[in-house]
Amino acid sequence: MKNLIFCLSILSLICCLYSCTEDETITPDTATENEISAADDNSPFAGEDRTCNMEQQMIQLMSDPAYRKAHQAKLTRLEGYATERSATCTNPAVLPIAVHFQGISNPDAACLRQLAISQIAVLNADFQGNNSDITKWDNNASSRFPGISNGDACLEFCLPTQGHPAGFNLAEGEPAVTINQTNGDNASQWSGYINIFVRANLGALGYSPLGGNGNGDGVSVDANAFGTGAGCGSVNPGSPYNLGRTLTHELGHYLLLDHIWGGNGGCNDDDEVSDTPVSNQPYYGCPNLGASSCTGTDMHMNYMDYTNDACMYMFSAGQAARVEGYINTSLQHVIAKGNVVCGTVNPPTATCTDGIQNGDETGVDCGGSDCEPCAVAPTCTDGIQNGNETGVDCGGPDCSPCAETPTCTDGIQNGNETGVDCGGPDCGPCAETPTCTDGIQNGNETGVDCGGPDCGPCAEAGICAVPENVMSDVTGNTSALISWNAVNGAVRYVVRYKEAGQNAWKNRSSFTTERELSNLLPGTKYRYKVRTICEDGRSKWSTTKTFITESGSPTDCNNNELQFDLTLDYYGAETSWEVFDEYGSVVYRGGNYPDGQDGFNVQEDWCLKDGCYTFAIYDDYGDGICCDYGEGSYTIADRDGNVLFNSDGYFSYAEYIDFCLGADSFNSVQNRKSTKARNTVKKRIPGSARE
Ligand SMILES: [Zn+2]
Numbered sequence: 001m002k003n004l005i006f007c008l009s010i011l012s013l014i015c016c017l018y019s020c021t022e023d024e025t026i027t028p029d030t031a032t033e034n035e036i037s038a039a040d041d042n043s044p045f046a047g048e049d050r051t052c053n054m055e056q057q058m059i060q061l062m063s064d065p066a067y068r069k070a071h072q073a074k075l076t077r078l079e080g081y082a083t084e085r086s087a088t089c090t091n092p093a094v095l096p097i098a099v100h101f102q103g104i105s106n107p108d109a110a111c112l113r114q115l116a117i118s119q120i121a122v123l124n125a126d127f128q129g130n131n132s133d134i135t136k137w138d139n140n141a142s143s144r145f146p147g148i149s150n151g152d153a154c155l156e157f158c159l160p161t162q163g164h165p166a167g168f169n170l171a172e173g174e175p176a177v178t179i180n181q182t183n184g185d186n187a188s189q190w191s192g193y194i195n196i197f198v199r200a201n202l203g204a205l206g207y208s209p210l211g212g213n214g215n216g217d218g219v220s221v222d223a224n225a226f227g228t229g230a231g232c233g234s235v236n237p238g239s240p241y242n243l244g245r246t247l248t249h250e251l252g253h254y255l256l257l258d259h260i261w262g263g264n265g266g267c268n269d270d271d272e273v274s275d276t277p278v279s280n281q282p283y284y285g286c287p288n289l290g291a292s293s294c295t296g297t298d299m300h301m302n303y304m305d306y307t308n309d310a311c312m313y314m315f316s317a318g319q320a321a322r323v324e325g326y327i328n329t330s331l332q333h334v335i336a337k338g339n340v341v342c343g344t345v346n347p348p349t350a351t352c353t354d355g356i357q358n359g360d361e362t363g364v365d366c367g368g369s370d371c372e373p374c375a376v377a378p379t380c381t382d383g384i385q386n387g388n389e390t391g392v393d394c395g396g397p398d399c400s401p402c403a404e405t406p407t408c409t410d411g412i413q414n415g416n417e418t419g420v421d422c423g424g425p426d427c428g429p430c431a432e433t434p435t436c437t438d439g440i441q442n443g444n445e446t447g448v449d450c451g452g453p454d455c456g457p458c459a460e461a462g463i464c465a466v467p468e469n470v471m472s473d474v475t476g477n478t479s480a481l482i483s484w485n486a487v488n489g490a491v492r493y494v495v496r497y498k499e500a501g502q503n504a505w506k507n508r509s510s511f512t513t514e515r516e517l518s519n520l521l522p523g524t525k526y527r528y529k530v531r532t533i534c535e536d537g538r539s540k541w542s543t544t545k546t547f548i549t550e551s552g553s554p555t556d557c558n559n560n561e562l563q564f565d566l567t568l569d570y571y572g573a574e575t576s577w578e579v580f581d582e583y584g585s586v587v588y589r590g591g592n593y594p595d596g597q598d599g600f601n602v603q604e605d606w607c608l609k610d611g612c613y614t615f616a617i618y619d620d621y622g623d624g625i626c627c628d629y630g631e632g633s634y635t636i637a638d639r640d641g642n643v644l645f646n647s648d649g650y651f652s653y654a655e656y657i658d659f660c661l662g663a664d665s666f667n668s669v670q671n672r673k674s675t676k677a678r679n680t681v682k683k684r685i686p687g688s689a690r691e
Pocket residue numbers: 052053054249250253259
């Protein structure tokens with residue numbers, strides 16, 4: 001559920017950027033600034049509020065459907081990660097950082113390296129809770145937040161001095177710092193690292209993806225908000241953002257921490273971290289303790305707020321747990337890279353069998369002049385992986401070629417793997433590890449099985465079984481509710497019904513385990529049955545049963561029995577609809593629907609009194625239901641199937657159809673499209689004239 005909320009917050013964030021510019025902004029009481037945090041007049045940031053373009057960056061990234069899917073997969077993996085944290089950090093995840101200065105005139109390389117080292121030291125102190133000003137929390141601020149602890153993530157950022165990628169003229173022993181050798185915010189040669197791009201005149205203090213990938217991506221930071229101290233020429237930390245905390249904030253984003261106010265603002269918008277109090281919007285400068293914008297005390301001293309460097313000094317324990325969860329579920333390849341380039345695992349060195357007997361050899365033995373004589377010649381099948389074998393997978397001069405060809409999927413991450421991907425240190429980074437049940441069928445699935453194109457058919461018996469316990473509940477003289485038990489593996493269900501003695505069945509689908517049948521005839525016997533639809537097929541029909549509607553005369557909707565037909569696009573979860581009466585009350589609604597059901601047809605029956613109505617259909621992402629991800633559309637027809645209104649599904653956030661019913665007519669049809677997210681229909685005062 002957290003995922004979903006998070007996803008919606010991203011979507012609503014995107015919607016907002018397009019649609020809510022008219023929203024009023026309520027400025028919280030930011031109180032006075034401390035002298036310590038006021039900008040020097042000489043600073044390039046004198047009088048400027050903190051800025052961060054993470055949200056704009058995410059809008060751009062999330063416009064790519066493949067990125068959206070991969071992002072969702074990361075959240076799904078995080079959801080499955082145990083949130084219990086160890087009390088002590090005995091084996092911190094080591095994350096390699098590469099710093100790339102861009103556009104530097106007359107660079108002083110030695111100075112820039114020291115500046116990078118000062119920045120990494122700040123990151124380690126802040127993420128580990130070892131920053132000297134944590135005393136402000138311990139001695140003062142924490143008393144305002146009973147039961148909430150500051151966070152100390154079990155990780156270590158490292159500036160590697162070995163194993164650098166080729167092409168950057170970096171020698172062993174030099175730190176992973178490049179000057180004027182990269183452009184923009186990506187350096188694919190530095191995949192496996194968290195990259196920091198230090199750039200002049202960035203237009204914001206920094207930006208980052210929300211949840212980085214370790215594939216050459218990274219965070220960008222303005223050249224005047226990087227590092228601490230006196231700076232190096234044009235890379236010169238400027239107050240009040242001169243304590244290195246712009247990167248603490250941006251790296252928080254990279255490790256999946258949202259802004260503490262949740263991004264969209266408002267007291268109902270959360271940052272997905274349970275122990276950070278809800279706040280309405282950012283704080284700037286240096287607010288007084290105790291400021292509140294919603295119900296509780298706001299944590300404006302959190303690194304994920306917008307306060308000055310000197311006035312932010314803590315992560316919460318929940319944020320630390322989320323960071324740990326993210327790196328252990330989606331950045332394992334970065335940890336693996338860190339184990340190599342940060343020195344916790346020795347890089348490969350010469351072997352005794354390389355033909356060069358220079359004293360550097362490693363391994364059990366090989367008979368070289370600097371090695372012990374071989375007591376026993378190692379073989380590929382000796383079960384000892386001692387680093388001497390070469391060849392396809394483990395053979396060497398002393399071995400015959402190995403028969404085995406381990407793959408990335410053998411579960412053994414020993415550096416010999418071939419194949420696409422597995423997440424081990426010697427395989428390419430895993431972009432995602434989808435499961436068979438994630439709805440993404442791309443050949444990488446793991447898990448039991450689900451019958452997608454890249455998964456085998458499900459071995460489990462009964463996965464598309466006939467629904468059991470099918471029953472009816474007559475709910476009036478024109479309606480009945482059909483229900484049944486859930487079937488494992490069901491995508492949806494079909495209810496089929498007809499008047500007894502008639503031939504033509506009507507089908508109605510359901511994504512749940514019940515379905516209301518309406519617009520029935522009073523005092524009439526009906527037959528009905530239900531079947532399951534699965535990913536790969538469908539079950540037989542359940543045994544046919546009957547019900548009899550209550551007697552009485554149909555009243556309200558005589559002649560106003562409408563049929564609504566909706567064809568979904570791929571992103572059914574973005575689609576919903578409502579029918580309002582002329583007083584603004586909802587009389588029917590439907591959706592949201594599952595994703596991945598593009599082309600599927602939803603049918604609903606409406607029974608409407610004479611009067612005027614508004615039909616509204618919404619797309620939460622703002623791209624309608626046609627035609628980028630499937631050809632969604634809908635029609636409204638009368639009881640005989642005559643189409644009264646036909647939509648091409650092409651709208652942005654919403655489309656509204658105004659119509660009136662009465663005396664057998666469907667008239668005054670007016671079509672309005674809206675670029676605003678869910679805009680409630682105005683209530684009319686009963687009895688007043690229609691506009
Ligand atoms: Zn930010």
